[in-house]
Amino acid sequence: MAAAGPGSAEGTTGQSALAAHLAFRSAIGDVSGSTRRLSGELSRLEASTPGIAGRASGLFVRYVDHGVLQLRWMDAELAAATQLANAASEVKDPDMQLALLRRAGPRLQAAMMGSLLLAVWLDFLHLTDVALKQHIYSVEWLFVDLDRVQKMLKPAMTALSSGESGQVEAVARDIPALVGHLTREFAATREAMRAGAEKLQKILVLKESIEAITLLSALKFSLPSLPPSAPALLGMSLTVGGDGVMMGTRLVVSAEWVEMMRHLVRAGVLSLPTVSAAVRIQAGQVMMAQSHDELPKGVCDALGDGPEVQGMHVTGRAGAGMNEPPRHHILPKEFREWFEKRGFTGEMDIDQFCVKMEQANHEAIHGGGNWKLGRTWPGEWNRMILEALQKAETRTGRMLTRNEILDIVAERMEEYYIPLKFIPWRGP
Structure with missing residues (x-):
């Protein structure tokens, strides 16, 4: 290959x-x-x-x-x-x-x-x-x-x-x-x-x-x-200078900080509203007085005025955790003890590895929604993932590490068209 x-x-x-x-x-x-x-x-x-x-x-x-x-x-x-x-x-x-x-x-x-x-x-x-x-x-x-x-x-x-x-x-x-x-x-x-x-x-x-x-x-x-x-001042926007984001002649954040934020925003690690809030505070009363629904032009310019940035608007009700699709475990809860023995504890607990999936999609990977029939289907997610991990342990002749498990899980998620966007469990 x-x-x-x-x-x-x-x-x-x-x-x-x-x-x-x-x-x-x-x-x-x-x-x-x-x-x-x-x-x-x-x-x-x-x-x-x-x-x-x-x-x-x-x-x-x-x-x-x-x-x-x-x-x-x-x-x-x-x-x-x-x-x-x-x-x-x-x-x-x-x-x-x-x-x-x-x-x-x-x-x-x-x-x-x-x-x-x-x-x-x-x-x-x-x-x-x-x-x-x-x-x-x-x-x-x-x-x-x-x-x-x-x-x-x-x-x-x-x-x-x-x-x-x-x-x-x-x-x-x-x-x-x-x-x-x-x-x-x-x-x-x-x-x-x-x-x-x-x-x-x-x-x-x-x-x-x-x-x-x-x-x-x-x-x-x-x-x-x-x-x-002072309405004239309230209309000022941030501009991008050689040393970073500027307002007039005053440096708000350094070029290194802007570049750091650019990578994190584009990778989806940090949100643009959060970065925007930090710049507004650093910029002072002028920028804080603007509507929070309007991101500073200088921030968008500095972070790259592309579709990735344009798509990152202020979070609404769905973004705040309301009316969201159900959350489902990628590492099956029924095998929690098995995963804990292989390092999935604390911040890496299996409850931290959930994804949002519509009910129909979730039922599809579990054999149509009937868990009893689903367990007889070789492609049922819980059965498939544990078998794949156990076979890998048999081949290596030892217990898999947490990172080896994550690499295998990533491959299977790609095969099942499950996006690698983890969120924590919020169930009972």
């Missing part, structure tokens, strides 16, 4: 899988770097005894702890995504590699969106820390403000931490508007602090403190917020 050449369909798929895998590794590193920085800042705030961790203001420590708690699920999502990426690198079939990366995609998306929201939360904690140190704002008002912001962030954080791809997609759609609202909250609190500092003749100290905060702030491109009377 001749090897697949670079221009063949198999060779193209292999190149796409390799590019997606390298981009995925880079994206994990990028988000991990963000979470490490967030962790360091939270640790610093926990030790800020003159400010947020001081005796008189010890009641604010709970809000730092809340940030630490959010960081834990993001780290867990990144660890799970890394595990799936490792599994993808170990299988031979390029379609299976892409399928595993697509399973890891929602994990990465959740951590990426969560880190952006946590960075906003950290901005409010930093502002609180400054106010407590300088005694320029009411402690009661600070407590009320933080409580309100926490409640606004909670639904989005809860949905992101669920690990459910539909919920992550839906949240990504709304995050720019949420961050835009929080930007205005932040600006209002900062202005109130400035007014209080002027009365106490501490304006220079406050100015230096706030500049230090916004240097690494998630809101640095959004402050001060634009007044409503």
Whole structure:
């Protein structure tokens, strides 16, 4: 059998899988770097005894702890995504590699969106820390403000931490508007602090403190917020420059980041609405103010304005997990123990290897829907897949590895015209 050449369909798929895998590794590193920085800042705030961790203001420590708690699920999502990426690198079939990366995609998306929201939360904690140190704002008002912001962030954080791809997609759609609202909250609190500092003749100290905060702030491109009377600016679009996506002369994201996202979007690992949300937040209030149904032109241009991108619109009810076709196990549930002995546990549990199939199609691969008659048909899926795996073990004279099983399953899925698009089980 001749090897697949670079221009063949198999060779193209292999190149796409390799590019997606390298981009995925880079994206994990990028988000991990963000979470490490967030962790360091939270640790610093926990030790800020003159400010947020001081005796008189010890009641604010709970809000730092809340940030630490959010960081834990993001780290867990990144660890799970890394595990799936490792599994993808170990299988031979390029379609299976892409399928595993697509399973890891929602994990990465959740951590990426969560880190952006946590960075906003950290901005409010930093502002609180400054106010407590300088005694320029009411402690009661600070407590009320933080409580309100926490409640606004909670639904989005809860949905992101669920690990459910539909919920992550839906949240990504709304995050720019949420961050835009929080930007205005932040600006209002900062202005109130400035007014209080002027009365106490501490304006220079406050100015230096706030500049230090916004240097690494998630809101640095959004402050001060634009007044409503600026319709001309709201019509601006992102453009693509040599160093990445630009708005005017301001760099929003680097060229390397754009290229990384291009591979992941085209491979179906990340969704364009999620990438769009990240760019909107980085671009600031101007882009966040646009309708979330209109993806920024610069983002589409940077990612490639082709049919793949044009087909990736904001997720609707079906994309959010409603009115979907049934989910069915590719690795039969009745043989769960057999698969567990061969490594299908944790993130690689057989419940993670389900596909959406219309009822008629599902019945067809099981012998017409009557499971008793279906078991007598040699081509019935459950019977066929186990026999194929057992024969492979007989030939090798040992227990198959998890990756060897996945390669065999990928071949059989292609024969049965079952797309390699895995989703988790959502049944009882």
